Amino acid sequence: MSDAHHHHDHDHDHGGHHPEPPSEVEARALALESLLIDKGLITSDEVDRIISAYEHDIGPMIGARVVAHAWADPEYKARLLSDGPAALKELAIDYPASTRLVVVENEPGVHNAIVCTLCSCYPWAVLGLPPTWYKSAPYRSRMVSEPRSVLAEFGLSLTDGVAVNVWDSSSDVRYMVLPERPAGTEEWSEEQLASIVTRDCMIGVAKPRVPAESTTR
């Protein structure tokens, strides 16, 4: 581990470059996975895929429901932007009291994205597990130094007129992006709306896309 990294004293729920030893149960989980990989029985990718299949395919993520509800109800959206955890509670979603959740809204001319430059702080409670790239050193540094290039690599090209705000998460404050509701979804139910809100949209590296067949009906 490089010692060029900043000192920080975040809590325990993040990934690499961790100054503190893992807890006993974390060490056992790491040990088991790494032994099984060494024995050629599994790969990390297979485990990633399973987790993501169960997390993402069982149903829309919690965050997607929240976004869809905010799109459908402007008053709810206002409450969500002013007090994230309280607004989640209205939907019977518990948010851990130990961290704040700040929801940042994309608007015409303003695009938001989240990062954790020090480690991998992430709004687990609404987005599930962070993707591997979120924890990678290049994303963590380049999202701050050259956000437009990083977004373009994700397939999201923003014109010069659009301001980009990058929010650096910490153990105290986590961010979630409220994407813009796409045109052509005016008649949609909240369930339909939630289905196009992906994890990447709420990290801010993608925009919700309306499937081609639904715009031509």
Added chain:
Amino acid sequence: MSIDRSVANLVGDAALPRKNGELVFQAPWEGRAFGLAVVLSDKGEYEWDEFRKNLVGKIAGGPEKTYYERWLSALENLLLEHGVVTEEELSKRAAEYAALERDPVF
């Protein structure tokens, strides 16, 4: 990647922790432990029902531990029983992570 209904539909005290139907992991290692158990079953290291019985046994064992602590413990037991890993290599490897001789990255 297919969703196996017998995994998604664990019942009673063995039911996966959820909020509004979504799986809930309190920390990254819990997600890894979940994924490991499902991958190994998919690959035929054991029948899912064997894992389920182990898990139910752990859950009946007492209230001190969290759901995924029991889950991990059930998985370890099963893999030890099947001779996939040994107690020695597991404790040695865990000690290496605990001592930061290996980088603890989830």
